[in-house]
Amino acid sequence: MSWLVTGGAGYIGAHVVRAFRARGIDTVVVDDLSSGRRTFVPEGSPFVHGSILDGALLEDTMQAHDVRGVVHLAGFKYAGVSVQRPLHTYEQNVTGTARLLGAMAxxxxxxxxxxxxxxxxGTPDVxxxxxxxxxRPESPYxxxxxxxxxxxxxxxxxxxxRHTSLRYFNVVGSGTDEVFDPSPHNLFPLVFDALLDGRTPRINGDxxxxxxxxxxxxxxxVADLADAHVAAARRLDACEPIESVYNLGSGDGVSVGEIMREVARVTGDDFTPEVGPRREGDPARIVASGELAARDLDWRMRHTLGEMVASAWSARRAASVE
Structure with a gap:
């Protein structure tokens, strides 16, 4: 029996697949490769190229691979872009999830x-x-x-x-040089791409x-996040009590300025970031408690900020020489 990982060829999904396999749990991946990469899927995990909008494909995959559970990561994840593409966002994330649930049933x-x-x-007031x-979500995403x-x-x-939802925030780092974050919208890739191109990284507001x-x-x-998915799946497999949602938060947070200083230290590039205007809608602080997940999913921050930056930088540099 195996677990189906939708979006398993993505940055996060590929780490989840590796975490399952490290604990002896078979996986099968479904991904349309709209943002994922086939090379991110490790050898030994069957790969099905297709969309979660294809209910028949999902049913065939579940039956062919004796699937007992699903980790659902596939979707359109760019909050800012979702404002310009609301119908696409809802089709991928809402209709896609409904099709997946139908295939599961x-x-x-x-x-x-x-x-x-x-x-x-959205922008919490706590x-x-x-x-x-x-x-209070503020985007179609x-x-x-x-x-x-x-x-x-x-x-x-x-x-x-039986279900649980994991709410998480800014995912960074890498558990292997074989997988990096290629997103054109996330902070770490934007900063690393600037440095590799000889440009000064830019931040929004100081x-x-x-x-x-x-x-x-x-x-x-990302490796800590992947482990939490495995812990949740195991709890569902064991029919143990589980909450419907968990925040995977740090409890204290890190500032963009701290990240810039750590990137400069790790890369050896002693830059001072350019400062642009604030982005509309960016709250000053969003930090979550991870206490509930710590209680049930053994959730904790196992990596320092330096380790997050160093692992992400190592994976990005490895990708640049491929």
Missing amino acids: ASGVDRIVFSSSAAVY DLVTEDTPK GESKLIGEWLLADQARATGL DYPTPDGTCVRDYIH
Whole structure:
């Protein structure tokens, strides 16, 4: 029996696949390669090229590989772009999730770990976000993730589906030089690409009400995140009590300025970032408590900021010489 990982050829998904395999759990990957890379999928994990919008393909895959559970990571994840492409976002993230749940029901697969997002909270008015903090998404992306959580809850009431959703924030680092973050929108890739191109990295705003004037966020290592997915899947497999949602937060956060200083130290490039204007809608601080996940999923920050930067930089440099 195996676990299906949708989006398993992506940056996060490929780490999740490796974490499952490291614990002796077979996986099968479905990915349309719209943002993932076939080379990210490790040898030994069957790969199916296709979309989660294709319910028949999903059913065939589940039956052919004796799937017992799903880790659902596939989707359109760019919050800013989702404002310009709302229908595409809803099709990929809402219709896609509904098709997946339908294929699971038809195939007798009754457990799922859903990749949700801190975007469901919008701009919170608390210093430390918990699972009960009001949900006020500010983009079609955030709305689509919240709807995904609702779909799981509704299906659970209707069919007994066992599920949990992991809400996470800024995922960085790498667990292997074989997989790096290629996103054109995330902070680490933007900074590394600038350095590799001989440009000075740029940040957005340095006049926020924070200790160094730059935004404070939760940054978590992708390998720690992947381990939490495995822990959630194991809990579902064992029919142990599990919450419907967990925040995978650091509890204290890191500022963009701190990251820039650590990047300069790790890379040996003693740069001072250019400062652009604030981005509209960027809150000064978003930091979440991970206490609930620590209790049930052995969640904790196992990597320092330096290790996050160093591992991400190593993977990005390895990719640049391929």
